[in-house]
Amino acid sequence: MNLTNQKPFIAGNWKMNKTVHEAIELVTKICNSSSDLASETNMVVIPPFTALNPVHEILSVGKVQLGAQDVFWEEKGAFTGEISPLMLKDAGCNYVVIGHSERRQYFNETNETVNRKIKTALVTDIFPILCIGETLEERKKEETISKIDTQLTEGLNGLGKEEIRNIIFAYEPIWAIGTGLTAAPSQAEEVHKFVRAKLAEKYGNDTASCAIILYGGSVKPSNTFSLLKEENVNGALVGGASLDAESFIEITKEAIKAYKEKK
Ligand code: PEP
Numbered sequence: 111m112n113l114t115n116q117k118p119f120i121a122g123n124w125k126m127n128k129t130v131h132e133a134i135e136l137v138t139k140i141c142n143s144s145s146d147l148a149s150e151t152n153m154v155v156i157p158p159f160t161a162l163n164p165v166h167e168i169l170s171v172g173k174v175q176l177g178a179q180d181v182f183w184e185e186k187g188a189f190t191g192e193i194s195p196l197m198l199k200d201a202g203c204n205y206v207v208i209g210h211s212e213r214r215q216y217f218n219e220t221n222e223t224v225n226r227k228i229k230t231a232l233v234t235d236i237f238p239i240l241c242i243g244e245t246l247e248e249r250k251k252e253e254t255i256s257k258i259d260t261q262l263t264e265g266l267n268g269l270g271k272e273e274i275r276n277i278i279f280a281y282e283p284i285w286a287i288g289t290g291l292t293a294a295p296s297q298a299e300e301v302h303k304f305v306r307a308k309l310a311e312k313y314g315n316d317t318a319s320c321a322i323i324l325y326g327g328s329v330k331p332s333n334t335f336s337l338l339k340e341e342n343v344n345g346a347l348v349g350g351a352s353l354d355a356e357s358f359i360e361i362t363k364e365a366i367k368a369y370k371e372k373k
Pocket residue numbers: 123125282286287288289290326327328329347348349350351
């Protein structure tokens with residue numbers, strides 16, 4: 111199955127929040143309010159590992175899909191504490207976030223480990239959501255584009271066109287994650303446009319034009335429309351605002367509205 115950006119893609123990263131009971135409550139609310147949105151969008155919830163299975167049981171009757179927050183690069187073995195892509199598949203995951211800035215910052219994730227994880231996820235038929243983004247300091251020094259360039263070059267090392275078509279890209283400026291600061295739509299568009307151009311240069315226009323490039327960083331109902339109206343913004347990776355069913359649904363509706371305007 112190849113990905114396309116004909117519909118907005120909205121993913122909610124719950125991070126280290128929600129017990130199983132709370133996760134079931136949240137996903138039930140999301141499912142109950144999203145049945146009429148399913149044909150116009152791709153919605154994904156990304157709970158902590160412990161809640162994947164129970165959340166999947168609830169999702170299995172609807173259209174909202176399941177993702178995980180990280181994965182290890184081996185399929186099995188003596189790697190205490192890690193979760194393999196086979197386990198994620200078994201739990202019902204179709205997507206996995208790889209290289210989130212919190213993992214890069216606190217858990218020594220590098221472009222090399224990101225690359226290994228992407229390769230293993232793809233072999234297991236799980237779509238990686240590759241996170242890239244710059245710090246505030248890098249932005250101030252006008253190093254944003256070169257940082258993104260390096261993250262893409264090293265993160266995608268050794269992958270071919272067919273594999274690239276199964277990867278979702280998430281531009282998440284680190285200074286905007288969980289801070290309440292959002293990139294201006296023009297700042298997001300500048301980076302998204304660069305990502306698409308880089309994909310076109312390396313893997314051809316066909317691959318680049320259907321790539322899903324998400325924006326992440328303090329997305330909320332009030333800023334979704336203006337961000338998603340930008341030509342190269344195909345959806346959002348939402349953290350804090352995805353922990354509340356109402357705001358997650360509202361973000362999805364705003365995304366659908368923006369997509370309709372763009373057409
Ligand atoms: C994220 O975790 O990917 C994120 C963008 O978080 P927030 O929306 O809370 O900034």
